[in-house]
Amino acid sequence: MSDLFAAIERLPIAGADVVYYRHFLPRSGASAMLAGLIDQVPWRQDNIVLWGKSVAQPRLTAWYGDPDRSYTYSGLTLQPLPWIDELLLLRTMAEAIAQATFNSVLLNYYRDHNDSVGFHSDDEPELGATPTIGSISLGETRTLSFKPKRNKDWQPARIALESGSLLVMKGDTQRNWRHAIAKESRPCGPRVNLTFRRILDG
Numbered sequence: 001m002s003d004l005f006a007a008i009e010r011l012p013i014a015g016a017d018v019v020y021y022r023h024f025l026p027r028s029g030a031s032a033m034l035a036g037l038i039d040q041v042p043w044r045q046d047n048i049v050l051w052g053k054s055v056a057q058p059r060l061t062a063w064y065g066d067p068d069r070s071y072t073y074s075g076l077t078l079q080p081l082p083w084i085d086e087l088l089l090l091r092t093m094a095e096a097i098a099q100a101t102f103n104s105v106l107l108n109y110y111r112d113h114n115d116s117v118g119f120h121s122d123d124e125p126e127l128g129a130t131p132t133i134g135s136i137s138l139g140e141t142r143t144l145s146f147k148p149k150r151n152k153d154w155q156p157a158r159i160a161l162e163s164g165s166l167l168v169m170k171g172d173t174q175r176n177w178r179h180a181i182a183k184e185s186r187p188c189g190p191r192v193n194l195t196f197r198r199i200l201d202g
């Protein structure tokens with residue numbers, strides 16, 4: 001645990017609360033977890049609605065969570081798969097660091113450099129006004145970009161998310177900022193991202 005807290009970086013982003021834990025998992029453990037999840041999870045590629053058009057997501061996804069914790073975004077509603085042991089372990093570890101309680105997780109599988117996620121905020125009503133998101137990265141390092149929603153005086157930010165790291169976003173982060181992972185210009189290996197969150201009652 002001392003190594004974990006020796007590698008904490010609080011991102012200097014105005015109107016946000018974002019903390020990066022570089023050594024959340026050891027590299028060997030992250031690699032084993034990556035391989036296990038790629039093999040075990042029933043990945044799917046859904047269509048979402050963007051700018052009024054239905055398009056295939058440029059990555060694979062899976063949604064796990066407590067019963068009745070469905071999640072809706074971009075015209076897509078996901079019903080939770082039952083928890084598996086690997087995800088329960090990571091949830092417990094993420095909750096301890098984030099000082100939050102999670103009841104669901106969205107997994108994103110970036111197969112190679114062509115997979116991505118566009119600018120968005122995790123600000124759906126079922127997450128509440130100030131959600132805490134615990135984002136674990138496994139596999140290839142990819143760059144997460146932030147850009148402000150409204151305030152043009154705030155500078156965009158970028159951070160390279162390494163394998164075994166945990167990024168915690170709290171407070172007004174989702175209200176004030178969007179984030180994205182762009183395609184890479186050069187070939188790269190696979191990455192699995194787990195974004196733990198809490199779906200509110202009702």
